[in-house]
Amino acid sequence: MKLNSIFGQLLVVLFIFALIACNKEDNSSENAKGEVEISITDAPVDDPGIKSTVITVTGLELDGTRFNFDNEVQLDIMAYQRGNTKILFTEEIQAASYSSLALILKAGEKNGHPACFVETKDGVKHDLFTGIGGEVKFNTSTKTIKVMEGSKTSIVLDFNVRNAIRYSTNTGSDKYNFNADFDSIIRAENTSTSKVISGKVADPLSLGGSRIVAYLYVKGEFNKQVETSVSGSNGIMFENALSSDAVDASGNFSFHFIPSQKYEIVLVGYENIDSDSEYEVKGFLTTNILGSLGIEIDALASGNVNTNLTITGFLGI
Secondary structure (H helix, E strand, O other), rough: OOHHHHHHHHHHHHHHHHHHHHHHHHHHHHEEEEEEEEEEOOOOOOOOOEEEEEEEEEEEOOOOOOEEEEEEEEHHHHHOOOOEEEEEEEEEEEEOOOOOOOOOEEEEEEEOOOOOOEOOOOOOOOOOOOOOOEEEEOOOEEOOEEEOOOOOOEEEEEOOHHEEEOOOOOOOOOOEEOOHHHHOOEEEEEOOEEEEEEEEEEEOOOOOOOOOEHHHEEEOOOOHHHHHHOOOOOOOOOOOEEEEEEOOOOEEEEEEEEEEEEEEEEEEEEEEEOOOOOOEEEEEEEEHHHHHHHEOOOOOOOOOOEEEEEEEEEEOO
8 A cells, every 4th residue: 555655656756846847848949039021112102103102001910919010111112112121120030930911001191191102103002001090911922931939031012003003094192092902912932931032024116015024923823814814903914923123224134033933025115196095906026936935943943944045936815
């Protein structure tokens, strides 16, 4: 009986020690911290009539946990293009895997002007939240964000202004509004694993018109009939492009913070037929690379992707 009693007491002691060890491990896990940095960039808009796109950010959410900024951040996101970014948030948080990230924008007014607006080249400010006050949450299309203990995780939010804006036939200061589908206009990418796709276009026969725009599609997702129909919620062509960039005067274009995948680049020429601020689609531009231009990015490969193209032909819409 005495031996059984001692053995029983020993089991109790071992059980208590096991509980203490488990609690220490749990506390250690809960106290593990990692640094996260959230920045923002803009996929260039192809509307030459827009001078600036200003938003006011009040905070963000990670897996539903709200992080308010000490001061609202108002910025012209069109000032942060082609790899340039604006840091919005840097903080130590619990090391864990996060599955959702949302940006909180202010609606209504700020300093006598709309908190979020498009300014056109004629100086008119178009309220992007017409008739809406308070705050609006924009969920991002993001993969799992892993914040590791003792390390820094940098996430960039690619705010696709082109897809964000719904074009209206109204005149005055209500020509642009945010697209009602808030969840499709911000792409979140880890800067350490994303790529840059860049290229140079030569147009020796001047087939491109007044303006050439390069559109980036996930390989296999470009459908000519769908993409040239103005039937989307924001009234634009090429609505499903992952990104776009206007080819500059030197023939250069680039797409930044792009995940590793296979892509197609579609080149489109524009002409300013009416001599106004709007450019009309002229047609597709074919190149020295036959067929669809598929650019492959291997997730295991290091470095970025660059391509040189020469326009050789023209194909109507």
